[in-house]
Amino acid sequence: MTKLHGEKFDMIGRNSPCSCQSGKKHKNCCGKNEGADRLNDELDQAMQKVLQDFFENNPRPSEQKALLAWKDKNEDLLVPLYGKEKSGSIIGDVYFFLERVDIWNSFINRKILKEERHQIRKILEGWVNPVFLVGKILSVTNYQAQIQDLLSENVLYIDVNESFPVESGNVAIGFYLPDIRHSDRLMVLNSVTVAVEVQEETIQKLRDMYGSSEIDTVQGFYRENIITLYQLFSNGLSASNNVSSEVLETVNALEQFLIEEDLKSDDLIEGFFHYLELQPNVPKAAIAGAVQFGIDYKLLEFEWSKEKIVDYFAVDSTEINLFAENLRAFYSEASTHEDEKEATYAFEVGTDPKTNEYQNWQLLMHLKNLTITSDTVLKRHMDYYHGEPYVPKSKTEKAQLLAYEAYANKEDSERAEKAQGVHQLNSRIVDEYLLAADAESNNNDREKLLKQAIASGKVDFEPEMDVAWLYVPNRPYLRALFLLGIHYWKQGRFEEAFNEFYRLLQLNPGDHQGVRYLAMSTLIALERLDEAVSIINHYEDQQTDNAFYAWFKWLIQLKKTNLLSTVTQVAFLEAVDKNPYVKKHVEKRPKAIPYPKSIILSPRSPEEARLIWTFLEPGF
Secondary structure, eight states: OOBSSSOOOOOOOTTSBOTTOOSSBGGGTGGGTTTTTTOOHHHHHHHHHHHHHHHHHOSOHHHHHHHHHHHHHHHHHHHHHHOHHHHHHHHHHHIIIIITHHHHHHHHHHHHHHOOOHHHHHHHHTTSSOEEEEEEEEEEETTEEEEEETTTOOEEEEEOBTTBOOOTTOEEEEEEEEOTTSTTEEEEOTTOEEESSOOHHHHHHHHHHHHHSOOOSHHHHHHHSHHHHHHHGGGGOOOGGGSOHHHHHHHHHHHHHHHHTTOOOHHHHHHHHHHHHTSSSOOTTHHHHHHHHHHHTTSSOOOOOHHHHHHHHTOOHHHHHHHHHHHHHHHHHHHHTOSSOOOOOOEEESSSOOTTHHHHHHHHHHHTTSOOOSHHHHHHHHHHHTTOOOOOOSHHHHHHHHHHHHHHOOSHHHHHHHHHHHHHHTOOOHHHHHHHHHHOOOHHHHHHHHHHHHHHHHHHOOTTSSSGGGSGGGHHHHHHHHHHHHHHHHTTOHHHHHHHHHHHHHHOTTOTTOHHHHHHHHHHHTTOHHHHHHHHHHHOOTTSOOHHHHHHHHHHHHHHSOTTSHHHHHHHHHHHHHOTTHHHHHHHOOOOOOOOSSEEEOTTSHHHHHHHHHHHGGGO
16 A cells, blocks of 8 residues: 655656766656655565565574574573563574674675666665664654764664654664665664663763774774663663553553544554553543543544443543543643654555646646756756646646546535536546546446546556656556456456456556555455465565555465464454454444545554455455
């Protein structure tokens, strides 16, 4: 599912001479790789596979004994501080990236020799001798954190997501891999830990240790003192080990209540948790008071009256009001002193154009006939025209502009009015047919319109682009194929649906539309379970908390074995952990919502659960 961040217009001035003076057109030279710095899913997936390959095949039998000895030597130093699972990750990374980095380097060098793609070879060359960093998070913006090394003071950037969240002021410690696509960007490895509440004394102690050492380089110092560094910064961990079981149980009980009522508020849960941490004991009215506060403060879209809350939780109203007021005061104070909110993670899902496609199209129209002589000129033009409305110069351009305006209207009547304007222009653009199909209730007529849209779009589709999606004029055609696949899928014509989804994944392997989820839904409905597993293995990113994959895996195991098998039960628990709101859909089997035209989803939410059930339902 595509994240809602960082996507910008990437392919412009395609028929101009390339600024690198190669003599080729921009579209056949540097223009093919613009956008790789921002959105290059194919490369990211290839690099993830390299990491996966290493850890699936290491340690080898001959290395097992040495690794176990290393683990025995250091485990007792880290487990009390980080827990068994995280300590195992740290110990493994320290062993292969420091103690026996020769094993890692040999593996990378073999990959370089076998790799045919120049850009991947260059990335891999930067992976020899991974970098260790103790860095303070300076800011978090748009899925990227600015991090400053505490000793060298170099400022770099790391990607963050819902499974690796950080905030300003945190200190991140661990191994990173340089990414040569961005001179100042590092890729995060599993050993990275985040210390939340780091005292200035701890940072000063690190600097004093370095200053008094006889080691010339920061990396040399880190490598000589690596276990000590993990110990030094463990006191800043926001670990549940220091929180009473009563607090944890109460917070969990509040979350379970929200799940049962199909509600979600991370702000409420977080504020509730931190407030209870400071209390000598948990008041009886804590959960009821938190619910009341959530309603009063608009953190919950919930219509329970105060009387119903009193009745449901069997707690005195005075106690509820007192707790709600105290929590409100704490929450307001915390919000006042909060320098920067933690990044919000969301997915944009649907068949309509993505939110920035209209803006990117306008930018393309402004720039398409300009002569671009250098990157500097290109950037100047982009900055000038960015956000500037475009006045259409032809009937086709006017129709496309009206089409984007139609999609922007969520009210059916307003969308229909704009769509009628597109139809009257009779420009035969892809979106003219798609908007007509959107309004068509007859399945046969709708199918004809979708096929007309595909025929219209295929004429101008440029498949030679390295990433088809990044060239904006390609997108209407890709959207038309997607809509035809969904048209078949909704009718249970799964063989035909999969053919369209498979064609899309071949044209755009990075899958910026989320086609893979519908492809998996279709394959499961067809009982082609191994093929569904193959798609999961290809696309799943272990660093991302993706509930869609977890629930697909459970359904596949259910169909392969049975409800009571151990493997199915384990898969079910893992899926519930990723998104517990899906559980009631699986149990009650309600009618699924249609695949949306446009919706923004957050992970582990009721809205995400409803879409997951939309994908699962055909398999039952």
